[in-house]
Amino acid sequence: MPERLAEMLLDLWTPLIILWITLPPCIYMAPTNQSQVLMSGSPLELNRLGEEQRILNRSKRGWVWNQMFVLEEFSGPEPILVGRLHTDLDPGSKKIKYILSGDGAGTIFQINDVTGDIHAIKRLDREEKAEYTLTAQAVDWETSKPLEPPSEFIIKVQDINDNAPEFLNGPYHATVPEMSILGTSVTNVTATDADDPVYGNSAKLVYSILEGQPYFSIEPETAVIKTALPNMDREAKEEYLVVIQAKDMGGHSGGLSGTTTLTVTLTDVNDNPPKFAQSLYHFSVPEDVVLGTAIGRVKANDQDIGENAQSSYDIIDGDGTALFEITSDAQAQDGIIRLRKPLDFETKKSYTLKVEAANVHIDPRFSGRGPFKDTATVKIVVEDADEPPVFSSPTYLLEVHENAALNSVIGQVTARDPDITSSPIRFSIDRHTDLERQFNINADDGKITLATPLDRELSVWHNITIIATEIRNHSQISRVPVAIKVLDVNDNAPEFASEYEAFLCENGKPGQVIQTVSAMDKDDPKSGHYFLYSLLPEMVNNPNFTIKKNEDNSLSILAKHNGFNRQKQEVYLLPIVISDSGNPPLSSTSTLTIRVCGCSNDGVVQSCNVEAYVLPIGLSMGALIAILACIILLLVIVVLFVTLRRHKNEPLIIKDDEDVRENIIRYDDEGGGEEDTEAFDIATLQNPDGINGFLPHNRRGLLGGISQDAV
Template sequence: MPERLMEMLMDTWTPLIILWITVLPSIYMAPMNQSQVIPSGSSTGLKRLNEEQRVLNRSKRGWVWNQMFVLEEFSGPEPILVGRLHTDLDPGSSKIKYILSGDGAGTIFVINDKTGDIHAMKRLDREEKAEYTLTAQAVDRDTNQPLEPPSEFIIKVQDINDNAPEFVDGPYHATVPEMSVVGTFVTKVTATDADDPVYGNSAKLVYSILEGQPYFSIEPHTAIIKTALPNMDREAKEEYFVVIQAKDMGGHMGGLSGTTTVTITLTDVNDNPPKFAQSLYHFSVMEDIAVGEPVGRVKANDLDIGDNAKSSYDIIEGDGMDIFEITTDAQTQDGIIRVRKPLDFETKKSYTLKVEATNIHIDPRFISGGPFKDTATVKIVVEDADEPPVFSSPTYLLEVHENAAINSVIGQVTAHDPDVSSSPIRFSIDRHTDLERQFNINAEDGKITLATPLDRETNTWHNITIVATETRNHSQVSRVPVAIKVLDVNDNAPEFASEHEAFLCENGKPGQVIQIVSAVDKDDPKNGHYFLYSLLPEMANNPNFTIKKNEDNTLSIMAKHSGFSRQKQEVYLLPIIISDSGNPPMSSTSTLTIRVCGCSSDGIVQSCNVEAYVLPIGLSMGALIAILACIILLLVIVVLFVTLRRHKNEPLIIKDDEDVRENIIRYDDEGGGEEDTEAFDIATLQNPDGINGFLPRKDIKPDLQFMPRQGLAPVPNGVDVDEFINVRLHEADNDPTAPPYDSIQIYGYEGRGSAAGSLSSLESSTSDSDQNFDYLSEWGPRFKRLGELYSVGESDKET
């Protein structure tokens, strides 16, 4: 503690002593003027001031003391005296007033206006403000008139060691690879000190490690942290906690200090090889396992992490290198053993493999330490499984001639049970592949026979599927495709490729080729088609035409002479026999039609009809047909026009004064409204003589459609009404198109010859008509009979 106090006193008074030594010689050597700033307590200066005042009257000051010091953080019972201002114009009569202005004047710094003493009123902090700029002036106390120009000076706050070092960026995190050599750079830390770095040692820092030795070290002045211990192993310890101290005063006793922490993590390097958890692995697998399915997993552990722990697996030895394969699981880093080829318990029951795990990313620095790989042995046992039958071939190709006999054997398929306890096999045809059931198979021996005739020209190939099933276990089924090719036999005769019609010019020349014809044959001989052409025996010496076989298997028809005439014979028929080269050969007779035509001089056919001779010169048959069609069209238009005009002029109601017959209908119900208004053709009701035939109802369509019945024959006048009604009732009973319900007929026609224009005229007493109504005496009983029939229940019949 005494040493600390001594250091503080030295730091405080040393600057003042240096300042005193610097200022005093200047005071005694420099001439004083009227305005001078002097330190307090200088009696010699005051004496010389009085002497100079009596001799000289100068306004220019000789020097200015422009800097003062005050110690920071100083506190005491009284304000601290910073300094004194004094002018040579002050005779000591208290007529001069000192004024202080500037930074902190009146608050932090206060001046005695009589003596010029400046005191610091508050505790100052250099780190908050290091210096203050003030202005001093002497004025007349009575008039406040300035006695001299203002004088500016600075008060500096003198630093003391009152701030400890701080690590602003802490705490720190750093990484360094494991197995690093001594002195490998780890990181750098930085501390700051708020004290004055240019004054004393208050901000001079020294760094040291409090915790973290002997693994790491730090340079005292640069704060660089390095490794201090070789071959630090991450797998042994991954993280280190280091405490760093920064101390000011150059690290000497009494200085202030601050600390921070640095967390240092060792990063991984590939310094460890993979290692299998066990040296021998055992797996068992069923023989019917699918190719690509996993058998088991092996794992080589690696103490490293990340990419340094990744390994690849390989099968390096064993009797199943071509049967199994091993791959790496990217997520778990396991080695997955999979089936590469089908297994067979009956062939081989176990396998032994040697697998190897090797690091993918190898660090060259550690290769000398040993190989970064490990091996293990894997034993795989194959277990027996009930397997389906196995065909002797994966596919079958059979051939049969299209004329093969029914039930003849086409071919045979064979299959066996691969299991030790062999089961009998039964064969069948998948009928989805033989919908027409053209083939059969023997369930015991697998012989395929023909069930229906074949026709190569209809279907050349038949693809069926044969099913083999174990008799002891029907779930064990195998299938095999069988392709059956139908072989050709010569069972089709050749014929013309198309219907030929040849044209012969009247002005043709002898030997001229009229037509070239070709033949086709539905058969397909191995050596291709070769056709023979000939005329019928009875037409071998045809006087008009001859034939010639061409090299391209076609036939040329040639004329024997010229001078053919359409007037003499317009068409010639030439039968030709076509034979193939099959065994036995097939032949057919095709007839070629040769038409004699009129041709131009260069042989272009113009007309082949005899009527062309009687046509006007320059008018062709096509033009004549066009003219005739126009004439027919005009006639049709005229007929339609006349018919339409007649229908238009025909009255809707036929007025015949001599026909006084009227229809009287009795209605016992109120009808069905608008529906019954469309039951019959209203125009017919308006004109009873207009239509005498069947008119179907328009409101309801019958479920069954019948032919319309014949129109009712008109009844001559004077016929018996009873007979008329009975006939109509009989027709209604036997008419399937008659509606089975009552119909209300609305009549817009009220009868012919009615003077009043209404049916009510029959009972009108005021009618002026001369019409004779005596006919009622004759037809009254008949209408009465009609009413009786209607009331009995025949209301649904047509009346």
């Protein structure tokens, strides 16, 4: 304690002693216009005459002081003397009064108005206020008139070492990579000292480490902390606590100090390879396990952390490289072995794999230590399982002609039990795929037969499912899809592609194309359709029309002459025979209806109905009414006559059945039933006058006997 007290007294009085020695006799003198206020230890005798020039010369010599000093934190029994105001106009007659104003005048600083002595009456703190600006003035004691202009001066508070260094941002945290070289910079810390950094050493700081050696060191002046040991290992120790001290007074004895803590964490680098926990792994798996199922896991441990511990796994050797694969689990950091292809206990019962674990992220600084990888052996045993039957093919494609006979064999499926204790197999058809029961299957040998006739034009494909079931274990079943394609045979005759109706102009020209028609066939020959067109043999020399085959498989009907008259005959029927190119070929007869129409000069159809003859001009209205009445009367007579004849069931013109049979031409075509009986009036065939005037009752083409005279 006495030594500490002596040091404090020495620190307190040393600045005062230095100040006392260094102060000049004249502490402060502020120049004025005619005289000056002097702060001096002894009066100066100057004459009023020529004083201004002499004072200017004196100020140039540099002894004029413009500030005073007072020691901070000084406290004593008496106010401390800061300085003295004095003017050369004061002859010592005590007729001059000194006045002080400005910062702290009267509260902090007090002046003796007679002697000019300035005292500090309060304890000062430089850190609170470092300087004070005041104004001094000398006035006549009796008249209070200024003897000098006011003069400004400064009182500075002299610093003492009364503030210890502080670490404002502590405690601190820093990181440095493990295995760093000696002298690697970690961080730097900074302390502050409230004392005056300009005056003395009160704010001159020196840094040192109190705790944390020999791992770290610190620069005394810059406070940069560095590693003091090379290759510190995070896996051995990850965190260090460092205690740092900052001491003022340049670190000398008697200075004040402050401390803080720094926590240094070693960050991980990839300096450790992965290592399998065991060199041999054993797994077993049933042969019927689903593809992609995880069989087992292997793990290689790594002392590093984060991405430095990430490892990738691979199968590098073994007899099961094609059947198994290994993937990396990023979360668990292990390898998952999965099945890639089906296993067969009867073929191979065990496999051996060699797996490798290697670091994903390699640090080149440590690559020379050796390979950052490790290997282990994996043995996989396949267990027997009761497997379902296996078909010889995953799918079957069968073909059958649409005219195939019932119960004929279409094809065959085969299946076997892959187990060692092979079981017999029974076959069946999934009837949900064959609702119409068009096919059957032999339960023992898998032969598929036809149960009902097939028609390609109704359905080309039939898709059924065949089921194979083990006789010893009915739960073991397998299914296979069977696609049956119906092949085409030539069983449909060609016919017109649509219902055609041609129009012929009365003023048409010979050779003019009346209509172009095309044919269609429900069959589908491999080489495509090719149609042959012809007229009936007895109509080849038709005087009215002819036909011409086009390159696009269509047919054009041409007029042989002009001068057609719709008043004479309005409709012509032209039967056309269409044959396909099948083997054997099929043919049918389609009838084209040709209607004679009235046309304009440029060939535009205007009217196709029977029109009345144009009456001669000049007939009276009475004549027209008489003609109309005659027509109505004739119609009534005809209706009554027809009604009476039908009532008696007598034919209108037909004489006997033999006449009808002699005039019917038979064709090998199917008729239209009752509709065909109304297609034309058979009585016309016996009327020699109706050769060119045959009119059907509807527009449908004839499918049966048409006489040559009708066209």
